[in-house]
Amino acid sequence: MELLIFGSLTDIIGTDKLVLETPQDTELLKVSLLKQYPSLEQTHFFLALNKIMVQEKQPLQEGDVVALMPAFSGG
Amino acid sequence: MDNQQRYIRQMILPGFGLAAQGKLAKAKVLIVGIGALGCPALQYLVGAGVGQIGMVDPDAISESNLHRQLLYGQADIGKSKVAIAAGAMRLQNPAIKIKTYPVAIVRQNALDLMKGYDLVIDATDNFQAKYLLNDAAAILKIPLIYGAVTRYQGQVSVFHFPDQEGVSYNYRDLFPIEPADNIAGSCESLGVIGVLPGIIGCLQAAEAIKIITGIGRSLAGRLYTHDFLETSNYEIAILKNEEVKPLTREAFLITENQSSEYWEEIDVDEITVDAFLKLKTKEQVFVLDVRESEEYPAIDFSDAQIPMSELIQKLDLLPNKEICVICHQGIRSVYAAQLIQAKKGLKTYSLKGGITAYFNKLT
Structure with missing residues (x-):
């Protein structure tokens, strides 16, 4: 699966795109991201699976694209 | 409308015409924040013939605003943003009724400021204002056009306005909780290239015109993110957060006491x-x-x-x-x-x- 990183979250993850082993679901993806990048804890973001927001746990498949979208506040 | 010649180029558009122009002339739009997002949004709405425009901004113009807030010039440094913007807009289109509110929007005045407007444009630069506008717009049932930028990316969406399925979304569907401080950073701390909020502010004006006239499909239900460096965009379908709703009028006003009393x-x-x-x-x-x-x-x-x-x-x-x-x-x-x-x-x-x-x- 592919992970797209938006906004200033790229500071934490160090890139705007990652190719990852596909976890079983979005919950496990989030847990592993938080473990690998603990500073994500301090940020507000949501996941979108194939351009649809994730509100409840969704299963992941090979080839899925998940976006990590933080809150933007500049203007 | 006494000056149809002014609007003739947009009135001859398919689906626009006299009817759409008449809707614009009757519309009242409040723009909160007359900075890098608010300036272009304001200019295009005045140009398009929106009947009444209110502007909220307590700030004075500073030199570091000028690279992206193009309504203001070198000689305006230190002067009130809303006063300078209002002067320029009255010259651009004298038929538009311009109202200025040189104040910060806060819970104590938000409902009064917004009441009577058909639509609000969120051109603010901080989370506190964005959550406040979201909750106040929910209470008053006024469509809210959200815009924000961070470095080379910007976002637009439309809240409190039904999408094609008749469902309305709000900012708390995306980010339920207001961050404790401005954790995502501001243009001051993160930097911004002037043209990006220009693009986003123009998109906000475009959404306003579509909602007022009823033409096209609004961004309701979609979070649109524009990337300046790639010249690309990424669109996410918003889903409802069933757990967290905008504040009720009661909570909105109780918390006001909480913070001020x-x-x-x-x-x-x-x-x-x-x-x-x-x-x-x-x-x-x-x-x-x-x-x-x-x-x-x-x-x-x-x-x-x-x-x-x-x-x-x-x-x-x-x-x-x-x-x-x-x-x-x-x-x-x-x-x-x-x-x-x-x-x-x-x-x-x-x-x-x-x-x-x-x-x-x-x-």
């Missing part, structure tokens, strides 16, 4: 992780987690979880004993502890540093 002055006992563990083993206290339900990590050492956003309505669920409030970082929990102490008269504690400190200590 007596609650904030209540001293809260902020305790360390060690003191917390001691209290906990004696079973003296009821541990209340005030994080919202989707926050991580899950914990097993609280007696109940009542999200901060619902606490005011759910105070009666609390037992009649000492309460230790915990949250992510120990900031919200202080407010919650003050609220409980003020409303219930119970002795309260707040875990200093929150769950973050707890896990740092124990792991």
